[in-house]
Amino acid sequence: DTEVTQTPxxxxxxxxxxxxxxxxxxxxxxxMYWYKQKxxxxxxxxxxxxxxxxxxxxxxxxxxxPECPNSSLLNLHLHALQPxxxxxxxxxxxxxxxxxxxxxxxxxxxxxx
Amino acid sequence: QKEVEQDPGPLxxxxxxxxxxxxxxxxxAFQYFMWxxxxxxxxxxxxxxxxxxxxxxxxxFTAQVDKSSxxxxxxxxxxxxSDSATYLCATLNTxxxxxxxxxxxxxxxxx
Numbered sequence: 001d002t003e004v005t006q007t008p009x010x011x012x013x014x015x016x017x018x019x020x021x022x023x024x025x026x027x028x029x030x031x032m033y034w035y036k037q038k039x040x041x042x043x044x045x046x047x048x049x050x051x052x053x054x055x056x057x058x059x060x061x062x063x064x065x066p067e068c069p070n071s072s073l074l075n076l077h078l079h080a081l082q083p084x085x086x087x088x089x090x091x092x093x094x095x096x097x098x099x100x101x102x103x104x105x106x107x108x109x110x111x112x113x
Numbered sequence: 114q115k116e117v118e119q120d121p122g123p124l125x126x127x128x129x130x131x132x133x134x135x136x137x138x139x140x141x142a143f144q145y146f147m148w149x150x151x152x153x154x155x156x157x158x159x160x161x162x163x164x165x166x167x168x169x170x171x172x173x174f175t176a177q178v179d180k181s182s183x184x185x186x187x188x189x190x191x192x193x194x195s196d197s198a199t200y201l202c203a204t205l206n207t208x209x210x211x212x213x214x215x216x217x218x219x220x221x222x223x224x
Contacts, residue, residue: 004156042201042214043157056211090156098210100145100164104156 004105006091012111015081021108023074023091031055031097032074034066035090037107043090049074050097081112116140119202119215128224132189136202136215139183143204146178147212148187151199160200161187192222 004025013019023032031050035043048056049068063085065077074091088109092102119136126132134148145164149157163169166180177186185202202215 040217040219042216045211048211050210092156098205098207100147100162100205100212101159102212104158106154106156109154 004091004093004103006089006105006108008108009106010109010111012113013078013081014113015083017081018077018079020078021076021089021091021110023076023105024072025093025103026072027093027095027103028071029093029095029103030071031094031099032068033092033094033102034064034074034076035092035104037088037090043104047076048097055097078110081110083112086111114139116213117202117204117215120218121216122218123221124218125221125223126192128192128194128222130192130222132192132196132220132222134187134189134200134202134218134220136185137183138185138204138213140204140206140213141180141183142206142208143213144207145205146176146185147203147205148174148176149201149203149214151201151217153198157201189220192220194222194224197221 034046037043047066052068067075088107090107091105094102147162148160150160151157161176163178173190175188199217199219201217203212
């Protein structure tokens with residue numbers, strides 16, 4: 001099973017809402033990533049977890065809060081977002097941090113109204 | 114200056130054409146060079162990778178890296194409509210632990 005799953009597929013939220021994105025993998029990978037991708041742009045790294053510990057935070061605003069409850073699960077908690085945060089949020093995993101091969105999920109398309 | 118610059122496209126070719134996709138990079142510390150393919154409304158999928166300089170072939174796809182000129186290429190032979198997608202080059206410095214992506218080139222192969 002080389003699949004990374006993400007839920008929900010689509011999310012529309014207001015600027016005062018709190019919501020969460022979920023990512024799951026069962027490949028035994030020990031590194032998991034959150035990326036943000038705007039239309040016609042490459043994925044931008046937000047966070048990296050390695051062995052369930054936050055390893056990299058690319059100076060992401062605190063309205064995005066990641067969580068890694070166990071080695072298979074990664075959440076991204078969203079609160080007080082801005083319309084410019086509307087984007088495709090991609091989760092990825094790799095065997096270890098810093099490996100060339102990352103497996104991406106299909107993404108959650110987020111719209112902030 | 115971006116660390117990875119990719120020829121922007123878009124690119125439109127007839128079926129059966131040879132396609133050349135190109136990137137340049139600036140950081141000599143990059144060790145791995147990858148090509149991802151991203152279909153519309155999907156996540157990127159690793160197509161090929163190369164470690165250091167040289168060529169790597171996989172079916173109709175050939176990845177080429179020239180570290181002396183910091184140039185990365187992907188060639189697609191006998192292109193098919195199913196190859197229509199956005200292609201992202203990416204580089205990895207294993208010491209920094211993260212990949213750097215080019216902006217992507219959107220390819221359309223017309224039947």
